[in-house]
Amino acid sequence: MPHAVEVVGLSKLYGAKRAVDGLDLHVARGEVVALLGPNGAGKTTTVEILEGYRVRDGGDVRVLGQDPQSGGRAWRSRLGIVLQTNNDLAEATVAELVRHFATFFPRPRDPEEVIASVGLQDKAGTRARQLSGGQRRRLDVALGIVGRPELLFLDEPTTGFDPQARRSFWDLIEALAADGTTILLTTHYLEEAERLADRVIVVRDGRVVAEGPPADLGGRTARRAVVRWSQDGQTREVRTDTPTRTVVELTAELGEEIPGLQVLRPTLEDVYLSLIDGSPS
Numbered sequence: 001m002p003h004a005v006e007v008v009g010l011s012k013l014y015g016a017k018r019a020v021d022g023l024d025l026h027v028a029r030g031e032v033v034a035l036l037g038p039n040g041a042g043k044t045t046t047v048e049i050l051e052g053y054r055v056r057d058g059g060d061v062r063v064l065g066q067d068p069q070s071g072g073r074a075w076r077s078r079l080g081i082v083l084q085t086n087n088d089l090a091e092a093t094v095a096e097l098v099r100h101f102a103t104f105f106p107r108p109r110d111p112e113e114v115i116a117s118v119g120l121q122d123k124a125g126t127r128a129r130q131l132s133g134g135q136r137r138r139l140d141v142a143l144g145i146v147g148r149p150e151l152l153f154l155d156e157p158t159t160g161f162d163p164q165a166r167r168s169f170w171d172l173i174e175a176l177a178a179d180g181t182t183i184l185l186t187t188h189y190l191e192e193a194e195r196l197a198d199r200v201i202v203v204r205d206g207r208v209v210a211e212g213p214p215a216d217l218g219g220r221t222a223r224r225a226v227v228r229w230s231q232d233g234q235t236r237e238v239r240t241d242t243p244t245r246t247v248v249e250l251t252a253e254l255g256e257e258i259p260g261l262q263v264l265r266p267t268l269e270d271v272y273l274s275l276i277d278g279s280p281s
């Protein structure tokens with residue numbers, strides 16, 4: 001089966017600025033891919049080109065088999081798009097908006113179920129402009145999924161969510177993925193990428209600098225572990241390629257329960273920051 005998204009050598013200039021500079025990207029059908037990268041890396045520009053909202057300057061792009069620049073209505077109805085919040089239609093209520101959006105699609109989801117799935121059932125009668133930032137974002141997500149998209153684009157979907165709302169959003173995305181929806185999301189939350197993505201793609205200066213499953217990114221599993229423990233009232237640590245052997249040796253020396261034992265590997269955040277030259281986004 002062809003990929004849901006195929007991008008080869010994508011470039012986009014704003015004046016003299018190369019926002020996207022020879023970017024390659026593939027997303028398989030049913031895959032969940034997270035685009036990571038510092039502010040200004042070119043993520044939103046890339047995603048908006050894939051959505052057909054911006055015109056590229058070079059490269060080949062296919063989204064659900066179609067060049068987005070010539071994608072028509074039928075093609076667009078197969079996409080779900082969650083943009084960074086816009087304030088159009090803010091006078092309408094949550095239920096009115098979700099029901100209205102559902103009419104644009106041939107096979108929509110049930111609007112009431114969608115409202116419940118994003119946790120807005122108590123706000124169905126509330127005007128969009130009266131929602132909190134996080135509630136407004138959940139409404140954006142509801143509008144993005146009501147059309148039962150084959151491919152869902154999520155641009156920083158959980159910015160402004162409280163921790164509980166973020167976790168219920170993750171459950172929702174996992175349910176959509178289990179249902180076969182292909183998902184391309186951008187995020188600045190590494191925990192979100194780690195939890196949701198089959199694969200992460202790190203973009204810097206408009207190019208891909210690394211990609212892989214979150215557990216393996218940048219050779220993460222191959223990097224040395226730190227074994228740390230307490231002994232004689234002090235914290236001790238060793239760096240090792242064989243942490244299990246170290247723990248076995250410590251057990252022989254210190255007994256079954258090693259005080260304060262920790263085995264630490266670089267986190268996704270450690271690897272990400274090293275990939276983007278340590279400059280936090």
Ligand SMILES: Nc1ncnc2c1ncn2[C@@H]1O[C@H](COP(=O)(O)OP(=O)(O)OP(=O)(O)O)[C@@H](O)[C@H]1O
Nearest residue numbers: 014017018019037038039040041042043044045046
């Ligand atoms: N409409 C525009 N006109 C001119 N320059 C733009 C425009 N949109 C984006 N840029 C520039 O292109 C570069 C890439 O921007 P883009 O929004 O794609 O980055 P991003 O990775 O999505 O960043 P963020 O994480 O902050 O959302 C930035 O340098 C930005 O200033």
